[in-house]
Amino acid sequence: MSKSVRWSWTGRRLLPGTSAIQFDSHPLREGNKERTLALLYTQEQREFIRMVQEFADQTLTPEVVSKYDHLGQCPVELFKPAFDMGLHMLEIPEEYGGAGLPYSTTAMVFSKLAEYDAGYAITLVSTFVALRSVMLAGSADQARRFADIIEPGAFAAFALSESDAGTDAGSVKSTATRDGDDYILTGEKTFITNGSIANVYVGIFRTADTGNKGLSAFMIERSREGISVGAHEDKMGLRLSDTSTVNFDHVRVPASNRLGDEGAGFKVAMNSLNLSRAFVATLAAGIMQRALDESVSYARIRSQFKRPIIRFEAVQEMLADMAIALETSQVLIHNTMTMMDQGNLVRKEGAMTKTYVTDALQRVVTDAVQVFGGYGVSKAYPVEKLMRDSKVFQIFEGTNQIQRVTIANELDKEYAGKEVGR
Numbered sequence: 001m002s003k004s005v006r007w008s009w010t011g012r013r014l015l016p017g018t019s020a021i022q023f024d025s026h027p028l029r030e031g032n033k034e035r036t037l038a039l040l041y042t043q044e045q046r047e048f049i050r051m052v053q054e055f056a057d058q059t060l061t062p063e064v065v066s067k068y069d070h071l072g073q074c075p076v077e078l079f080k081p082a083f084d085m086g087l088h089m090l091e092i093p094e095e096y097g098g099a100g101l102p103y104s105t106t107a108m109v110f111s112k113l114a115e116y117d118a119g120y121a122i123t124l125v126s127t128f129v130a131l132r133s134v135m136l137a138g139s140a141d142q143a144r145r146f147a148d149i150i151e152p153g154a155f156a157a158f159a160l161s162e163s164d165a166g167t168d169a170g171s172v173k174s175t176a177t178r179d180g181d182d183y184i185l186t187g188e189k190t191f192i193t194n195g196s197i198a199n200v201y202v203g204i205f206r207t208a209d210t211g212n213k214g215l216s217a218f219m220i221e222r223s224r225e226g227i228s229v230g231a232h233e234d235k236m237g238l239r240l241s242d243t244s245t246v247n248f249d250h251v252r253v254p255a256s257n258r259l260g261d262e263g264a265g266f267k268v269a270m271n272s273l274n275l276s277r278a279f280v281a282t283l284a285a286g287i288m289q290r291a292l293d294e295s296v297s298y299a300r301i302r303s304q305f306k307r308p309i310i311r312f313e314a315v316q317e318m319l320a321d322m323a324i325a326l327e328t329s330q331v332l333i334h335n336t337m338t339m340m341d342q343g344n345l346v347r348k349e350g351a352m353t354k355t356y357v358t359d360a361l362q363r364v365v366t367d368a369v370q371v372f373g374g375y376g377v378s379k380a381y382p383v384e385k386l387m388r389d390s391k392v393f394q395i396f397e398g399t400n401q402i403q404r405v406t407i408a409n410e411l412d413k414e415y416a417g418k419e420v421g422r
Helices: 043-059 064-071 076-085 101-115 118-137 140-150 267-303 311-339 347-377 383-394 400-415
Strands: 004-010 014-022 156-159 175-181 182-193 200-206 215-221 225-231 242-253
Touching: 043 076, 043 101, 043 118, 064 156, 076 225, 101 118, 101 267, 118 140, 118 156, 118 182, 118 215, 118 267, 140 156, 140 182, 140 200, 140 215, 140 267, 156 182, 175 200, 175 267, 182 200, 182 215, 200 267, 215 242, 215 267, 267 311, 267 347, 267 383, 311 347, 347 400
Parallel strands: 156 200
Antiparallel strands: 004 014, 175 182, 182 242, 200 215, 225 242
């Protein structure tokens, strides 16, 4: 299934309009020596990624990234160039003022940004986690209102987790009580990415005491009375990303802010997360690319026993394994993104992609530190930060353990009634 997108650049800002681009065209030209790894980009995609790289070179310098990693802060002003460029509007459909790019192309953008700082990339990506809930379950009016909030330069947050509701999302205790044409939202959400900087939330609240079927989804504007931000998590990694507690104290929202039917919130959340898990993998691939780049470069200039360490077989094995992990991860991500572009909700495939790639990430960054030896654990070198940034990828958007349960359950359904043997 081909997905055609219309977009153009005015200066450095991505805008809908003027020229149609087929994103499923991948011409292979004889003699092309450019490194493409698993993906052969179209010329338009190459141009787009080059612009993103130029932007990141100017905005996410090593000094800036190191500063905010040390401070553990998410400075909103650092995202103004991204807003000016339109990176916060990539997934928003054209009819609502966005670029309407396919998942496979936006994945390339955020993977590239993650090479510079995954915390910065995930801050932008998290807006789209909330957006997907609106697009999957909301009305055209809700989608337009969401886009109108984001367009001037703003963030969104997806508010599901609570202190006792992490992997067990059905244990949400925050409530939404019907009051005429409104709902009153009360509860505390924890570990919310963009929690303190979001201008709009998509939150999951309990409307009935009936387990998963008692949850409902709501779009909640930050301007509503009763919303406050609690503790900001002092994290091991992704320190440029904001992770906060958000409190809803009798927040009144109109029933028109409910996304989908009452009781459909669990399904809304799971479908949105199914799509989002592949994006977790794209960021992980960006970190892997950076780890490989740094490791090969270092191994070529670091000498022991009068020769570069890249000449030693033990180091070669590590570098080769890192490259294999990155290549296979990119293939899997691209396949899953293509399925998503075709309308598949990738319940099994998203779980497989997230699990495989983020597990591979741990091996890659561990080997990167090993290649650097003692310098690998020094903050003077970049791989120490890459290792800190990586661990949480096995945890958020559903732990890799629960992803394996999901995969096995889907296999059980697929094989039900099938006769094995040929």
